[in-house]
Amino acid sequence: MFEIEYKGGNTVVIATKKSKLITDPKQSLIGLKDIEPKGMVSVATEPRFEVPSSEAVLAIEGPGEYEVGDFSIRGIGAQRHLDSDGKGSTMYRIEVGDVRIALLGNIDSKLTDEQLESIGVVDIVILPVGGGGYTLDATAAAQLVRKIDAKTVIPIHYADKALKYEVPQDEFEVFHKELGGEVETVDKLKVKAASSLPLVSTIYKLARS
Secondary structure (H helix, E strand, O other), X not given: OEEEEEEEOOEEEEEOOOOEEEEOOOHHHHOOOOOOOOOOEEEOOOHHHOOOOOOOOEEEOOOEEEEEOOEEEEEEEEEEOOOOXXXXXXXXXXXXXXXXXXXXXXXXXXXXXXXXXXXOOOOEEEEEOOOOOOOOOHHHHHHHHHHHOOOEEEEEOOOOXXXXXXXXXXXXXXXXHHHOOEEEXXXXXXXXXXXXXXXXXXXXXXXXX
């Protein structure tokens, strides 16, 4: 049993009874207060999204294999969106019990077969969808979801009047229209096991907490 909570931007918190993991906690980039990952595993899709803390359980900001608390984590190198040097971002495959999660940051949509193989079969995909030349847009995000073939989708980094994004972001509805499928609006996504997840494509719109 674990919960996925959305904080805005690229920041989510995945929490079991014993462990917590936070992604891209540097929220000052979007006009909010940075979240210090005290007592948490901190995972950054780019080094600039990390908040250094001596009290983090572990700070991860690049490719590799990590086993910490209730999490099994694989970092996979990726090209940052609109970046010409082929580097700069990290995707993650995160396993919590029998549930497999793909976490994609502000990446270029053209993933290689090797990268897709490293992500592997997953149950949940979490990815930015706002576009604007900064993240995946709705079309590219929908194409990636279909390639990865996860039935449960959590879109992040879309338009929010309370946030100060570096560039304007598309509304959540633009992504839903592109991908299709069911939409569930919830405060947090609570997951008991892989078998408890929907069998049909479902987008979860999480309330920003």
